[in-house]
Amino acid sequence: MGDTAFAASVAEAAIPALKGDADPVSADPDSPDRDPASLDARVPGATAVPASRLQPPPAPAHERADIKPGTRFLISDLCKQLEGYLPREQISEIYRAYLFSAEAHEGQARTSGEPYIYHPIAVARILADLRMDHKCLMAAILHDVVEDTPTAKEQIAEVFDDEIAELVDGVSKLTQIKFKTDAEKEAANFSKMMLAMTRDIRVILVKLADRLHNMRTMGVMPPEKRRRKSRETLDIYAPIANRLGINSIRLALEDFGFSHLWPWRHFVLNNAVCKVRCGHHEMIASVESAIRHRLEQQGIVAEVTGREKHLYSIYCKMRDEGKSFRDLVDVFAFRVIVDSIDTCYRVLGQVHNLYKPVPGRFKDYIAIPKSNGYQSIHTVLFGPQGVKIEIQIRSTDMHRVAESGIASHWLYKTGGEHGKTPALASDWLQNLLELQRDSGNPREFLEHVKVDLFPDDVYVFTPNGEIKVLPRGATAIDFAYAIHSDIGNTGVYAMIDRRPVPINSILRSGQTVEISTMASATPKTHWLKFVVTGKARANIRNFLKNMQQREAARLGRDLVNNELTNIGLSLDDISAEQIAAYALQTDASSADEMFADIGLGNRMPMLVARRLASPDSTEQPEPSTVTPSSSVSRQQLAILGTEGMVMTFPRCCRPIPGDQIAGLFNPGKGIVVHRLECHNLGDFEAKRGRWVDLQWAEAPSGDFITEIRIEVEDQRGALASIATAIAEAGSDIANIQSRDKAGGASTLDFQIKVQSRRHLARILRRLRQIPLVLRITRLCR
Incomplete structure (x- = not known):
């Protein structure tokens, strides 16, 4: 559906949504690639907007947030921000990195015309919001020095130290190597960065902050580059931020990527959401007041706020699940933040007493956290006037992890070793190392990582009670490789809840899975049709x-x-x-x-x-x-x-x-x-x-498939007689295909297993003894 069709479908309430690929604005150079999904998104009470009146939306205000008049990019602003959590001597080191970077970038300007040094400072300020350590901030300020200036990695190591040099090198692209295509170049750069990330997680944090600031200022770029970078952001960097639990950066990357890739859809959907919220302002306020009042009566101290539903999340549900705008149950969402886990469950009981819960819409991510460490209770209730509302209940610590993810676990708080990887991401990083080892080339590695970045989690248990988180649609083969590559390579069948099943069986949450292995077993080529995890696919291919x-x-x-x-x-x-x-x-x-x-x-x-x-x-x-x-x-x-x-x-x-x-x-x-x-x-x-x-050879072994065509009289029992004769001759039927029927005769093509030409001759002699068989031919197509 084109942008105009999407706009009309969101705006109209009385007529069906437009279908097809018609896109009147596609002549606009800013028009993105069409999305083939059909969206039926009608907002009750809205009026239709004729296509002829639809004009390209104004550039979103947030894309100019860092370059509007009055915005400051001074190192003094960053230093003032850091005074809240870093000692003075570390801030001095950050200032020294700024002086080095400013000198290296002297005379360089960004496409927007601003001095280049503004960009590294902006990246460092994003990381300062996450309260990252001083070496990470120094690397952020220096992150483009190796790539865009004559400065070498060795010089950074000499002026500062090896740790900072490694961080900067991890973010820098490969500029000395010549590649045949841009795709190969991008894949190689991504592979290099991810390998550096497995050594120090701060590499990807710097890269995410770098990409976020680039997306904020993407409005000055040519349309084609905006679309390419936005697609890359939505496909790779936003999912990485989600995998690391950094919700604040993920939401920003998705919003910018959505607005640049599909500006019309972002504009129309944003207006629709604003209208709905404005129309239900009193209802939202009454729900907040009712929840807050009920908790106060029970002596529960809590922060109750309305939660803004993310535009890109709404868009994805409309596109992927075929839902209409009016059917989205969690546009009206609220968050309750309390002091402890015990209080979370007390709040759950109170809100269920206040409003009736919607069956099947309860998720306890406190008992079973998401793979990125996210914890919260989600429940959907029937609110006032029958409107469905979603409520998230979490503790203060859970909220901090939900917003900052892996950055919330950073070790500056405990005085630990800064280069050490927090436990939150250790399993994923180990999986990345195995993917990189088993992938044939950087493009294959990128493909595997993309697969793993879009999980809709399934939670299954090992026989020892350990939880394994797999993407939706994962099979027992994926589970086997998640345990260990050797188990995957030698797996023959699975036991799910103590019942034997084929190893390609799809798993469901709550199942207990055990893999039976055999030393002589090996992976099969057709497994690649079933597996969904990058680790399993890379191991099988390798x-x-x-x-x-x-x-x-x-x-x-x-x-x-x-x-x-x-x-x-x-x-x-x-x-x-x-x-x-x-x-x-x-x-x-x-x-x-x-x-x-x-x-x-x-x-x-x-x-x-x-x-x-x-x-x-x-x-x-x-x-x-x-x-x-x-x-x-x-x-x-x-x-x-x-x-x-x-x-x-x-x-x-x-x-x-x-x-x-x-x-x-x-x-x-x-x-x-x-x-x-x-x-x-x-x-x-x-x-x-x-x-x-x-x-x-003199003594070939095994079964070989050959194909014969049999013409038989079209009478009852003919197929059964043929199948019996083949079995009695010591063969198996691999496949049967019925051909045309004419003149009272039928033609059947059989694929049968034989050991040799002599074996085939015995089978044919046995078949010719059947009265109904008219003719037998060995096929050679």
């Missing part, structure tokens, strides 16, 4: 990748050895040093990597064998990509069919032991095995350079 590399290296050795056999040699006749030296010539880091490249089809085994047999040859090393060759190996490579991920049996002809076969190199994937009569082999000569002569 295991499969390593397994493929091992299988490819084994196959590559066999292929080279097969080629050497034609000239009377073998790999045993060539020294390991000679093989390693040649591997280095091919730009491979080791012999195993070179053989893996051969097994994956990226190098021709014939060329490698020729160079290994003639080490003094002046020929250039073979190219890393497959090229046609004019000769074919006379020696056939024997395969068992159990070579793993680097040997593929395609569905076009489904070869089985006993068939005459050949292989084609598929660069990056290995060898694809075809029957010789398969039309996908194409012209022999045209594909001769990728051809591999294959034969079946």
Whole structure:
């Protein structure tokens, strides 16, 4: 739905919301990408606004908050702010960092025209609001010095210390490395920052403050950059702030991101919320008064306030849950803050006596906190005139954690080691380290982190009663990897509430989960379709990748050895040093990597064998990509069919032991095995350079799937007779597909499991004995 459609849907009460993607303002360069979600958001009592009268909204006042006339960016303002909680000698160090940064940024200006030093001071003031320690504030003032000036990290370490230099370097982008695309660059910078964060959590706090001030002043940027940065803020940085429990920064980032990415929607929704609140001003005041009066009667000292519902949260509910504006139950929200946990539950009893609770809308985050440490009691009640209201009940300490999150636990209060990571984030940071270790590249790591940043939590228990928090939709596989990667890699089935279930079963809150393992078990490729956590996905991909590399290296050795056999040699006749030296010539880091490249089809085994047999040859090393060759190996490579991920049996002809076969190199994937009569082999000569002569080993093992087509008389019991015959011949049916019916006959396609061509022949003989069977054909598509 376009911006105009959304505006009309919020404004109109009497007609259905506009549907579709029509967006009359899309010609405006400031118009963002369309949101395909259909929103039915009608406010009772509002009047329709014709699309022709809708004009682009004025720039939100908050985006100019730091650059309006009279706003001060002086270091003296920051120092005055710090006098409330830092000693004088630490404030002096912060001032020294300011002098260094101001000199380094001398002559530089931001896009808005203001001196560049204003930005580092503003970032430090945001962190000062969180009462961060003095070294974190010094790093905030210096955070752009390495990236935007000739100053080196070593110089900061010399003038200040290594701790501050590491903090600054963690926030700085990679400027010396050249990347192929902007996406790769952003992913690499993000990966570098997150790795630095696992060493010192203050790195991400500085980055969040930096992003918040940039979003406040984003109005001067070109529309495309505003949209890109806003999308990044909503996708990555606001969720990180939420994961660390820093609610004040999260709400600000979401509001700025929403207003810049979808300015129309922010403008219209903000007006609608203001109108609703103004229309119910007396009701809101009466609810506050009633709650406060009831608590005073019971001798409970509490702070009762109306809670502003966040615009972006309302928008997301309308978009994701398909709710209309009038159906949002918690637009009218109140917060009660008391002195202790015991008092929280006393307040809960009083408000439930005052107003009737809405069934199913009670959540106790005190007993089971959220993964970011958030604690509070949430309850929804039927208020005056039947209007639903939400009430949050928490203690003063809980409120501090809810607003400042990990910053509220900072160790300046206890005089501890500043670089130490608070326990609140330790599990998540450990998970990030494992994700980074198991991810193949920075872009894959970024993908996994994004997945983990949007959880709708499910709370499950280990057999010992330990709570594990997982995203909604998580399976027993995700739970296994949350316990330990080894348990995930060897898991075979799960016990949920003492009942055995498949390991891909979806979990629900309150369940007790136990994983049964087997030493020989390994992750399966299809698990990637079920898992939802980044940790599980990264571990599975990493295991499969390593397994493929091992299988490819084994196959590559066999292929080279097969080629050497034609000239009377073998790999045993060539020294390991000679093989390693040649591997280095091919730009491979080791012999195993070179053989893996051969097994994956990226190098021709014939060329490698020729160079290994003639080490003094002046020929250039073979190219890393497959090229046609004019000769074919006379020696056939024997395969068992159990070579793993680097040997593929395609569905076009489904070869089985006993068939005459050949292989084609598929660069990056290995060898694809075809029957010789398969039309996908194409012209022999045209594909001769990728051809591999294959034969079946003497004793292949395991089941192989092949496909047969059976034409039968269209009579009752035909399918049952065929299935019985197949089972009696020692085979299983993997799949059945009914084809067309014509002339009293039906066509059925069967995928069956066989051990060999002889086994298939026995099955076909048994099927031909059935009177209803008219014709049997083995398929080769």
